[in-house]
Amino acid sequence: MLPLLLNLTLAQSTPTLPPEEVVQPQIVRPLPGQLDKVPVFNSNSPELVLKEGILLSTFPPDGKKVPTAHLNFPFRGRFDIFAHHIAKAEPPENVRSLYIGIILHNPSSAPVTVNVLQAASYLSQPEAPFIQLPSFTENILGTVFSGPGDRITSDVLRGKRQEIFPAQIVIPPRQSQMLLNLPIPVKGLTPPLNGRSTLIRLRSSGTVYAASLAMFAQTNPDGSERAPTLDEWQNLLNNSDLAGPRDKIPTPLEDTGKPRVYGRVAGVASGSGWRAFLVDNPQARYLTIPQPGQALSYALSTVHGGSLGTSQIQSANMLVRYPDTAYRAHGNYGIQYSLKLPLYNNTQSSQTVSVAIQTPLKEDSLVKPGLRFLNTPSNQVFFRGTVRVRYNDDRGKPQTQFIHLMQKKGQLGEPLTLLNMPAGDRRLVEVDLIYPPDATPPQVLTVTTQAKS
Incomplete structure (x- = not known):
């Protein structure tokens, strides 16, 4: 019995080390485009x-x-x-x-x-x-x-x-x-x-x-x-009057220095979908892939206090709302993101390029030059939902994949697709998702060019 008791004592006395932060030096851009004007009856409070x-x-x-x-x-x-x-x-x-x-x-x-x-x-x-x-699970059948x-x-x-x-x-x-x-x-x-x-x-x-x-x-x-x-x-x-009990009253959108309460939504939000053409600049027709070993990210579902250094708030505006409910549709639950990435390999050699969704640690201004992740993601699930990815594979054949992601706080995420792009190659990748309820924003869509070994 003594060894067992000793093991139990050691297990109880050895504290679990907190996960370490990992900084990925990737550029974060605001998402081009904007929400459409389709009104959304949003009943969540x-x-x-x-x-x-x-x-x-x-x-x-x-x-x-x-x-x-x-x-x-x-x-x-x-x-x-x-x-x-x-x-x-x-x-x-x-x-x-x-x-x-x-x-x-x-x-x-x-x-x-x-x-x-x-x-x-x-x-x-x-x-x-x-x-x-x-x-990461294939989810063709739903x-x-x-x-x-x-x-x-x-x-x-x-x-x-x-x-x-x-x-x-x-x-x-x-x-x-x-x-x-x-x-x-x-x-x-x-x-x-x-x-x-x-x-x-x-x-x-x-x-x-x-x-x-x-x-x-x-x-x-x-x-x-x-x-x-x-x-x-x-x-x-x-x-009748409003149903109850009422949820926590939200704090003002401006940073007050006090703990932020986003509140739950009860009202009509402006916008059901966000279409974006991800290119180098508004006049360009393609997105140049990052240099080998580098990554480029676009912010998804950003909120007040969580814009990942972009200063962009994607939360839908409320057209009407009850006074004790959320000022915006934080998280954009049920809103479809339709993102097109016309990738272009402008280098002189073949490159391996991945497209992924990631869940970095939430921050408004980037305190370090890049996004922060955890080497061991926490137990908190921050994203659970299905993503549709469409592209032409390395043989030129069109592919449509449905992938279910379950990402925890600080998770880097696996590639949705991996492309071997010859020099001068252009490849369109389309990513669609409806931002799922029970998710916690923000996330990013990341294009990475693998480093040469």
Whole structure:
């Protein structure tokens, strides 16, 4: 027994060394382009819902019992809906399901057609549990995911519309219809905690208002649960206040010297996609690869206090919001980045070039000449999502790959693709991703030319 006790004592008395920082001397550029103007209905506050009510309403306040709960923002044409909320049995014996409803209203005197372009909604239990995965996994079939935010963005990136959503709904004049009416069950779960994430891309032929609502399941005479009806949802919309409990109030965007609270989003954000042509300068038509042994990075999903030395804030502006929620859509959850890299080898010899996504340590100004990583990444997962990469391989054949990444804080990341580029070679690489909920910004897209051995 003595050796075992001695080993235990040694293990307990030997502190785990913190991971060491590694500085990679790479240039970081702001991302060219900008967010488009497609409005995004972004319902993420309160994240944990214990009190039923209005999560987000863009309806006019007229005739509503709590006018301040309605932000009066009409949608027309293209718009997106993102929603993520969590239910918990509180107290533990109260295991009624929490229903999330998304209602659309046509205020006009003519029917309005709403086309559902892509859509996905998943529960964390059992449909998309948070599991540990390798940092790099091929995901051609879309079966690799960790968490509902990861799964919805993977589906929508592939252009899918989940079968629970209709291809189209027609809303009669001055009427409303439910776009979503789904439960977050907690019964039988340990702990009794569950979440649902939803991402929908829509196109409307006319003006519509939208609201996301939370209501506990109604009860049938036999004691079983049933979904709320359209009338019950409309009654809640007209007569309820905001759902609760409310999240932490965000700190001002300007640096106050105090701990920064970004807050959670509840409002309409401006921008659903960011297209970028990554070239040497605005007049150029190609991106010169770095010199051998060097790297070049472009910032992704930068936030206040985390611009990686670029001074660029990519977080979407809020067109309307509740006063106690985030000032911007920090993290750009559900926003698609479509990045084109027309690579050019201007050297006199063949070069091996890689393109990767990385998760450096967050900083606003670079305190050292390069990005900081950890030699042993921490246990905190900062990015879990699928990336699509398209390019012509070394034989000239077009390739499309879907790669699932699970990166931890400070992780360098493996190459999405490795290209052997002869002298003078030009090669277009396209990288697409929908920034996944449950990720922590910022990241970078990095082009590296391998050093000659």
